[in-house]
Amino acid sequence: MLVHRRPLLPVCGQGGGTGVSAQPVPEDDGTRALDLAVAALDDLIRNRFPKNLPEALQVHPEFVQLYANIKELREVVAAITAGDLSRRVTQKGFCAGSLRSLQSKLRHLTWQTQMIAAGDFSQRVDFLGEFSTAFNSMTAALAKAKADLEDSERRYRLLAENVRDMIITLGFDGQVMWVSPSIGGLLGYTQEEWVGHTIDEIFAYPSAQTYKETLKRYMTPDNTANLPPTLEAQLVRKDGSTVWTETSLSALTDGEGNRTGLVGVVRDISDRKRIQDDLYRLATTDALTGALNRRHFWQLSNQEVQRSIRYGHPLSLIIMDVDHFKSFNDTYGHAAGDLVLRTLAQVGQKCIRATDVLARIGGEEFTVLLPSVCLDGAISVAERLRRTFEELRIRLDSGETISFTVSAGVAERTPADRTFEDLFRAADTALYEAKNGGRNRICFRRAEDR
Amino acid sequence: MPDRKYAFSWELLGDIDLGRPNLGPLLRLELYRLMQFTFRDVLERHYGSDMTDQLFREAGWLAGKAFYDHQIAPVESLNELVRKTQEALRTLQMGILRVEEADLNTGKFVLTVEEDLDCSGLPELDFETCKYDEGFLSAILESFTGNRYEVREVECWCTGGRSCRFAAKVVEQV
Numbered sequence: 001m002l003v004h005r006r007p008l009l010p011v012c013g014q015g016g017g018t019g020v021s022a023q024p025v026p027e028d029d030g031t032r033a034l035d036l037a038v039a040a041l042d043d044l045i046r047n048r049f050p051k052n053l054p055e056a057l058q059v060h061p062e063f064v065q066l067y068a069n070i071k072e073l074r075e076v077v078a079a080i081t082a083g084d085l086s087r088r089v090t091q092k093g094f095c096a097g098s099l100r101s102l103q104s105k106l107r108h109l110t111w112q113t114q115m116i117a118a119g120d121f122s123q124r125v126d127f128l129g130e131f132s133t134a135f136n137s138m139t140a141a142l143a144k145a146k147a148d149l150e151d152s153e154r155r156y157r158l159l160a161e162n163v164r165d166m167i168i169t170l171g172f173d174g175q176v177m178w179v180s181p182s183i184g185g186l187l188g189y190t191q192e193e194w195v196g197h198t199i200d201e202i203f204a205y206p207s208a209q210t211y212k213e214t215l216k217r218y219m220t221p222d223n224t225a226n227l228p229p230t231l232e233a234q235l236v237r238k239d240g241s242t243v244w245t246e247t248s249l250s251a252l253t254d255g256e257g258n259r260t261g262l263v264g265v266v267r268d269i270s271d272r273k274r275i276q277d278d279l280y281r282l283a284t285t286d287a288l289t290g291a292l293n294r295r296h297f298w299q300l301s302n303q304e305v306q307r308s309i310r311y312g313h314p315l316s317l318i319i320m321d322v323d324h325f326k327s328f329n330d331t332y333g334h335a336a337g338d339l340v341l342r343t344l345a346q347v348g349q350k351c352i353r354a355t356d357v358l359a360r361i362g363g364e365e366f367t368v369l370l371p372s373v374c375l376d377g378a379i380s381v382a383e384r385l386r387r388t389f390e391e392l393r394i395r396l397d398s399g400e401t402i403s404f405t406v407s408a409g410v411a412e413r414t415p416a417d418r419t420f421e422d423l424f425r426a427a428d429t430a431l432y433e434a435k436n437g438g439r440n441r442i443c444f445r446r447a448e449d450r
Numbered sequence: 451m452p453d454r455k456y457a458f459s460w461e462l463l464g465d466i467d468l469g470r471p472n473l474g475p476l477l478r479l480e481l482y483r484l485m486q487f488t489f490r491d492v493l494e495r496h497y498g499s500d501m502t503d504q505l506f507r508e509a510g511w512l513a514g515k516a517f518y519d520h521q522i523a524p525v526e527s528l529n530e531l532v533r534k535t536q537e538a539l540r541t542l543q544m545g546i547l548r549v550e551e552a553d554l555n556t557g558k559f560v561l562t563v564e565e566d567l568d569c570s571g572l573p574e575l576d577f578e579t580c581k582y583d584e585g586f587l588s589a590i591l592e593s594f595t596g597n598r599y600e601v602r603e604v605e606c607w608c609t610g611g612r613s614c615r616f617a618a619k620v621v622e623q624v
Binding site: 091092093094096097098100101104105107108110111112115118120122126 | 529533546548549550551552560562564574576605607609610611612613615
């Protein structure tokens with residue numbers, strides 16, 4: 001040991017290793033010198049703020065070096081405790097080597113943690129006992145969670161990429177972030193042709209204006225709380241053809257639940273639309289002639305009466321009945337009768353405006369509702385129809401040619417007429433007069449006659 | 451040198467299973483070190499210390515290159531390089547590799563090897579001895595990055611460390 005190799009503190013007068021004047025220790029006072037050295041080292045090891053090395057001990061270079069080495073180790077230990085791994089250990093030997101090894105392992109742990117942060121969960125620790133076990137359990141759990149997440153994402157992606165519906169995600173800036181490959185089947189575009197573009201660019205055609213505006217209305221985090229159940233729109237395919245679609249919107253959220261955009265599932269509803277249209281047509285039209293049926297005509301007419309009352313516009317009605325229709329059926333057969341009815345509907349439709357409404361309300365009875373038309377105008381229309389039908393010749397499959405005439409009653413809504421039934425009753429009375437007056441004629445009811 | 455006797459190839463390691471059916475592939479580490487340190491002794495006497503160090507580095511480089519090709523490659527990322535090298539060194543009981551710093555942008559690496567094949571447990575010699583490792587590690591880094599690396603041991607068991615620390619830097623960007 002140091003004190004055995006040579007006297008701890010030789011008598012050397014004033015001065016010492018640091019250049020500060022030292023207090024000599026008497027040569028015979030070895031015990032006191034040893035006590036001083038022990039106290040200095042104890043102070044260095046125990047206290048947070050050790051005193052300076054006593055001057056009396058600074059005269060011994062090897063002790064000064066030992067003291068400096070322990071002081072350096074102490075500072076490195078303190079630095080490691082404070083998380084500072086950069087403090088250099090300049091000395092050699094077992095303690096210094098062990099400290100450097102600890103620094104090295106902790107630096108490696110830092111690097112491993114950085115790698116984990118970058119997504120590499122294969123990192124394992126093997127030098128820190130129970131901490132290693134806990135750390136390795138954590139990275140194994142993270143790796144499993146990541147694998148589960150990737151597996152889940154893979155399944156959802158597989159689903160999204162193979163579903164027939166088109167799935168589209170939109171940022172709140174209106175940009176398409178992702179669209180499923182099914183866009184090809186639905187609209188004829190590739191994913192690349194849409195991704196990165198805005199809805200202003202992809203829905204630039206006029207018919208998508210409403211659809212686009214509706215989408216835009218929900219493109220804020222707050223508005224996604226009140227998303228509509230579905231949006232129906234006719235979209236244009238890349239080849240110019242159209243397709244009826246139904247879009248279901250949901251809010252797109254990030255990992256923390258913040259709304260970041262919209263996700264839409266766009267479904268081709270062409271078949272449904274076609275069926276809906278067929279059902280609507282069946283429910284509102286007469287199967288034989290294609291004209292509106294009685295029930296639908298009644299609904300529209302009631303609406304027109306209310307509109308006429310509200311805006312003060314005139315509203316007139318013509319009721320037509322094919323003269324001697326029963327004898328047609330008896331003479332030429334029901335097919336010929338049906339042909340007369342179909343012809344009447346087709347030709348009659350051509351004789352009126354698009355805003356007028358032609359309907360078949362009974363066997364051979366037809367009506368024409370004329371919004372914004374006063375009685376004289378309606379009489380002219382009725383007369384035109386009567387004359388047209390009178391001059392019409394219909395060729396039967398048998399080669400025979402037949403003709404028919406109609407009788408018609410005309411009336412205009414008066415201020416006293418509050419319902420369509422009131423107007424209908426007046427026109428029906430006029431029709432009755434036309435029938436009784438010899439048929440193939442027009443009768444009308446002026447307001448003052450009613 | 452067209453007519454060399456000792457040009458290295460991986461095949462020179464031979465078919466150990468065939469050749470040592472009873473003794474197997476393992477050898478006491480003392481014998482490996484016996485061979486290495488006697489080589490050093492003889493080489494130093496013939497060529498001096500610096501040249502001996504240089505020859506060991508070059509041999510280590512040759513070994514590292516072949517080792518990368520046969521035991522580590524292919525490698526897609528730095529993480530994979532570290533993981534595969536760690537696994538290979540541990541499985542073959544060459545040492546425990548750890549990374550203190552790794553920056554592909556600056557080309558700077560600080561690596562440590564514990565329980566090193568060459569030096570762990572040696573007496574303190576006051577100088578670093580792992581010249582073979584320097585060449586070995588530089589070949590692995592060069593094989594992965596394509597750049598030429600200089601690896602120097604900055605701490606060794608022989609200088610009082612408990613592990614060997616190597617600082618690597620790019621000396622030629624390819």
